[in-house]
Structures are given as structure tokens and as C-alpha cells.
Amino acid sequence: MNPASNDVAGARPFGCYEHGQLENIRARISLYPAVSQEYGRQQQLAGQFAAREAAVPLSGLGAFRVEPFVFKVPDGTAFLKLAVQVQGRGVARIGGVRLTHSQLGLPVALINGDFRQALKGWTQEPGSGSRVALEQLAGGGSGLQPSGITPAGGEPEEEVRCVRISNEAEDGITVLRYEERLPVTAGDYYGIQTELSLEAPLDNGGIRTGVTFLDEDGLPLGPEQRGPLFNRPTLTNWAYLLEAAGAEGNLYMVSGEDHYAARAGRKLQYMLADMRQGMDIFRRDGWHDDDTYGAVHIGRGLAAVSVIYDQIAGSGALTAGEIEVLHSDLRYIAAMMMDTAYYRFDLETFPDEKGGKRSNWNADRATGLGVYALLFPQEPESAGYLEHACSVVDWQLAEVVDQEGAWPENVRYHGAVLHRYFLFFVLLKRLQGMDYFRHPKVKAMYRFLIGIVTAEDIIQGGHDAGPVLLTPAVGDANVQEKWFRLLGYAAPFYAEEDPHLSAEMVWTWKHGGAPVQDTGAFPLPLVALLYSQPDLPEQQPALHSVHYPGIGYAIFRSGEQNLRNYAIYEASPLTYHAHHDEGHFSIWADGVPLTLDAGTGGYYNGDRHWYVSGAAHNIVQFADGSGGYADGPLQSVCREVLFTEELDYARSLIPDTLAGEYERNFLYIKAGFDAYLVWDRIEGGADSVWNLHTLSTEADISGQGIEAAALGGMRLSAHIAEPVSPVITAGEGAVGGAYPLAAQQHFRVHGNAGEDYVVLLHPHTATAPLLGLEPLLCEDAGGGVRVYKISRADGAWCVAAINGSGHTRRVRIPGGVPLRVLGTEGAEAAIDGHAAEDILTLEPGTIQIAVPQ
Helix, strand or coil: CCCCCCCCCCCCCCCCCHHHHHHHHHHHHHHHHHHHHHHHHHHHHHHHHHHHHHHCHHHCCCCEEEEEEEEEECCCCEEEEEEEEEEEEEEEEEEEEEEEEECEEEECCCCCCCCCCCCCEEEEECCCCCEEEEEEEEEECCCEECCCCCCCCCCCCEEEEEEEEEECCCCCEEEEEEEECCCCCCCCCCEEEEEEEEECCEEEEEEEEEEEEEEECCCCCCCEEEEECCCCCCCCHHHHHHHHHHHHHHHHHHHHHHHHHHHHHHHHHHHHHHHHHHHHHHHHHHHHHHCCCCCCHHHHHHHHHHHHHHHHHHCCCCCCCHHHHHHHHHHHHHHHCCCCCCCCCCCCCCCCCCCCCHHHHHHHHHHHHHHHHHHCCCCCCHHHHHHHHHHHHHHHHHHCCCCCCCCCHHHHHHHHHHHHHHHHHHHHHHHHCHHHHCCHHHHHHHHHHHHCCCEEHHHHHHCCCCEEECCCCCCCCCCCCCCCCHHHHHHHCCCCHHHHHHHHHHHHHHHHCCCCCCCCCCCHHHHHHHHHCCCCCCCCCCCCCEEECCCCCEEEEEEEHHHEEEEEEEECCCCCCCCCCCCCCCECCCCCEEECCCCCCCCCCCCCCCCCCCHHHHCEECCCCCCCCCCCCCCCCCEEEEECCCCCEEEEEECCCCEEEEEEEEEEEECCCEEEEEEEEEEECCCCEEEECCCCEEEEEECCCCCCEEEEHHEEEEEEECCCCCEEEEEEEECCCCCCCCCCEEEEEEECCCCCCEEEEEEEEEECCCCCCEEEEECCCCCCCCEEECCCCCCCCCEECCCCCCCCEEEEECCCCCCEEECCCEEECEECEEEEECCEECCCEEEEEEEEE
């Protein structure tokens, strides 16, 4: 369609490649095993959908939704019973029911919640004239999450068993009751996720979930509490078909067989009609949980469907009438993307991430519109759309992406935005000669992705593969997201212009597992086949401890080539997609994850209570006066960062309204100790709790410490110096990351109002001796000053001197040994500018680590 392509006479040009390149594309699929494997996966995916389409119309392929009902358990409750109610005339299907302890992110086991054992464990109460029956659905597939996203690469089930409920009377009510009493914790949040399907709304009714709360004796504490009625058709969402349509477009590209183009064409017709309908509702009602019809996802979808149409439009598989309808639908969608009643792209500020110029939503909206304009240049509005898309990207690169190249939300959205920029930039360069890859901020975005890599994780790598680099889970992100695929896609575009950057991108991509498949929401199957080039030169980047102040990450590294030990500390000035995690830290040692950010759950399915909460992170929480602990602030101020060969250090002010003043000091003591010291300086305020999560299978709790048995034969010891007589409680909470453990152990150290926390965290192997920690009595220390000695089994030691007072203090360390303060470039401890053998000068509110001179 685009005249910029050089094509054989009479052949319709493509946007992403030329006819003359097809043989090379076919050859590279055979040449590169990873690309060949991905193409095989796409063949399998297309085949699965073809088999299902033979039995089920497109509208019924993904006809289930997962509807959540989140509730708080009232005081006095010991158990609950749950039920699903279908009210009104018509037919409803229930595919399964799940219960989640939202406060912990953990599932509550249900007997036969998926109806695999018929109705075992369930009681049916059909209304007059109603019928309840089990039904096998050929190709029914699992239910979409409320946001409509189907994970890429998921293998749909051939047959799905569900419960079919038919009410003949308009006032008919049928109830399925789960028989078992389920123990719950009063005061906590839980969520029921019901997988349901409606071909048409029920007359005078809908589907809802109910819970009855019971006391210790099993007696009801009140009437059944019910969730909202669900009563709208659950026909297949456009997003459910997107990856399969892309795979079919690729199969046509490689094979030239028209039946692949015909199948992709049918899906395009369905998807575009569904987009239009959903966008109309979205524009009319404003933002709602089914955000696949919002500007962010429609932007991604518009780019993808434009590419798929471009691949098949010249095949002859579509009639002239079908082509005109597709063009009309695309025009309608593109026009609405410029409608501020649909999305406020004109605002520089907005109350949340779902609007405004700064949002990742706007990046995806604009680049999707830009891809459409590039692939449909004959459309009257395309020139204006393209100019608009470029203006949005230019503004975001100048005003949103920070000087270090970070998209200021979190890793997840840095990757998502960079991914959508990528295809737009590729087409701009190919069709217009505009090279955004040369832009300094674009290069910085790729360098940022390289610069944040974790240690080489030996647990994620597994027994059959080497260790892999990951991107850390900070805020709204998970460590298993394969963002390094973006480096593999983009490296060829720097091979000549910036070969050094290209080589570092290739090295990082390969050491991140060399992912090729485009994973996550709304994948672009074509990019996985066209762009990665494994035979490009590679070079290991120089990785050091680093601070990214704009996004708030302080990263500490050590070990061979700085790839073995890693910690990331959160001190963010941002609130985008924020979790209550200011001051959180995650730690890897010897390539093993020891304590992690919990990650993130589904946005609207009821499990995010845990992931966004302060309790899910290694932070201090303060009592809120109601018997619980409140979530902390969404932003903090990083006051100091220091990186040296022997000591890394970060200090941040965390403005918690429940504390008089709260500052966290996080130190990585290298110098032969490889331990972390955390000092939380707290002035006034409420009682508090110090959270620590360990990716461990078991733990021993002593009077002053916790010894957690981590994965890979590692241990994490937590020696609690303050409070002096700590109260430690234990539990567990969910963690993302595709690790062998789905939950981390969760320890809480309880403190009184105004008490500081001083905790030494020591990663070590199971057989290695522990570090010792003991207080030193310093007679001239004065109030608020404490000194601790940290010692190794071989006799090496250092001291940690803490000045919690508001005055400068000079402290003589017992023993008369000359000391050297770490982090001062080898300078001796000094008093009045002269070397002092055993005296440390401590400024107010500071901590020093000193070793024998």
C-alpha cells in the first residue's frame, strides 16, 4: 500500500517488508533456531484456532469473562460460605469459581471450583422451570481477565466443562451454593472471581456472587452480602483474537497460501467491529475496568491490525465490499483516537495515568495512530495523523523521558512504551527516512534497560539453562517480563550507526535468555520473525552500582563482573502506577534471589490488594489507630547516594504522616563482608512494624534474629540489633516471578512509637559461618549514639556508628585501633582535621562504617 516500497510490477507493496525480501525472511526463519521455534509456535497457535473455529463462531471462542467481587470480612467472622446466583430469564454459563485472600495475594483452595468433578461439593437450587446441567464446550477457552487480556502463547483447552443454567421464568432465580465452610480472617479483604458467560443479557436479572459470613459456631452474622449484577453479553473480545490473526498473517507471508489470509481477514472484520462498539461505550461512559477499549489498548491494537491488514490486503482473500468495510472501520477508530471526549491527550497534567500527554496511554495511542497513517497513506487524514503522532513522541522524549532514559513510571511501562515506539520508528525510517533511533533519548531508553539488569539469576535459569539476567520488579512490574526481547529487536538498527550500543544490546539480550517471542498483552508476532539477529557482534556492558534519580532506583552491585550480587532500593519522586513501597529493597546474592518485591497482580481481578500494599514490601509501616498498619506514602526524597568499591549507601526521607520524621538508611557493606545494614531513624509517631519477605522454604526465629533457608542452597540471616527485645511474627504472601515458590515468607518485627530499627542482613551459603553483631559500649557517646561491631569468623571486623541525635558527636571506639571510614576514599577518621586513631566524628542523623586502618 505504501509507494515507498520497491516491488515487482503489479504486486501490492507491503509496509514492513518488500516482495523481494520474502525469500530472505523465509531463509532467516530457517537459519536462526530461535526464530524457527517461534514460527513453529505461531503455526501451532494458528492451527489451534483453526480447529476451534470449525466448531465455534468467532463470537464464541473467548466467550467467558472473569468477574471479581472483592469484600472485607467483618469482625467476628470465622468462616464464609459462597454462592453464585443467576437471576432472570435466559441462559448463563459458569465456568468456575476462585477465591483469593486479596490481603495476601494467595488463593484459597476450593474443592472442585472448576467443575472438573461435575457438581461435587456444590448444591443446586433451581428456580421454578429452571434447569442446571453440565455442558462441554468445544474450544470454549479459559475466561478473559476483566481487562480482556489473554496471555500471549497460552494454549487454549480443546474442551471446557461448565455449568449451564437456563431460567424459563422472568423472575426465575437459580443458585449454586458451595457446600464447604471456608475459614477466613476477620478484617481482611478477599475476592471471588467468577468465570461466566452470557450470549445475551438475562431478562430482568443478571449474575452475581454472594457470601455469607459465619461465626465460630457456624451461625450467620447477617444476611448474604452480594456483589454487583453482571448482565452484558460476553462475546469474544477483539484482544482474544489478535495474536492468532497476527500468526495467520505471518503464515501467509511465508507460505503464500490464501487460506491463512482468509482466516486472518475474518478475524480482522470481527476485531474492528468489536473495537468500534467498545470504543463507543468507552467514550459514552468514561473509563471503566474493561479497558481493552481504552486508548492505550486500542492504540496497540490499531498498530497490530494495520500491520496484519497490510500483510493480507493484496491476497485476494477479501472481497471489495469487505475491504471497504475494513477501511471504514479503521477510519472510524483512527478518528476517535483524535477525539478528546474519548481520551484527553491535550492535557499536560491529569489526575491519574488514564489520561493526558504524559501517560503511557498517550504513547500507545499516538504510535498506533502513526502506524496506521504510515500504512494507509492514501487516507485523507493520514498526513495529519502522522504529524500528530510525531509531535506526541517528540514532546514525550523531551518532557517525560528523563535524562537517564527512564520512562518515569516503572520498568513495565518503560518496556511497554519503548516497544510501541519501536514499530513506529521502524516504519518511519523505512517509509519516510526519519531515523528516531539516532535520537539521544531513544538511545538512553535502551541504555536504561541495560543498566537496570539484575544479577544473573540461577534460579530462573533452571537446571537446563544458564543463569539469566532479569529486569527487577519495582512498583507495577514483575521480574519474569521479558523486556530484553526489545534489545534483540532493535540492535540491528544500531549495528552501523552505534556498533558499541548494538553490541551491548545483543550481549544483554542473549544473557537475558535471548527471548524472541513477543509476549504480554497485545503482541506483535511479526516483529519476532523480522528483526532479531543473533549473529551480530556482542560486548558485555560495564555494569556498576548506579542511581537513577528520576525514577528512584538505587542499584548496588558486586561480585565477578558485578553480576553475582545485586540489590535495588526504591526512593522515588513519582506516583505513577505506584505501590506503597518507598524504601523497599530486593536482594540477590550469588545469583540467588533472597528477598523480592512482590510484583504486581491483575489490575481488576481482586488480587491487587496485596501487591500494592505496604505489607507486600520490605518497608516500615505505622499503626493507624484501628488495630492495623497503614500504607505509607507514594513518594519519597532521596537525600544521599554513595557508591564506592567497599561501601554503597542510600538515604531517603519517607514522609509518612503517622511518623514525626522517618528516614531510612540502606547500606551495602562490601569490603569482605557482603552484608546489608538497614537503619530506620524514626522520631515520634505511632507504633510500627518492620517488614521482611524472604523467598525461602523455612526459617528459624531466635530472640534477636531470623535465619531463612532460601533457594539454591543460600541463606539470609537477619540480626535485629534494634529494637533490643524484638517481637517477631511470621506469615506469608504472594510473589510474582515464575519461581518455584509462589509465596515468600513474611516476617514482621514490631516496634514501639519512636523506636528505631537496626537490622543486619547477611546473605550466605548454608555452610558459611555467620557474621557476628554486638553493641559496643562507648562511654563518651552521648544520647542517641550507638556503635555496633560486625565481625567475621576469621577475626576481621568493622564498626557501624550511628548518631540518632540532633548534634555532632565525637565517639571513641574501644580498643584503641586506628580506623578508616568506608566511603571516604581511604581517608582516616579525623578530628579537627588531624588523623585520629580511634575517634569517629558523626554528624547528626548519620551512620558511618569503619574498619581497622
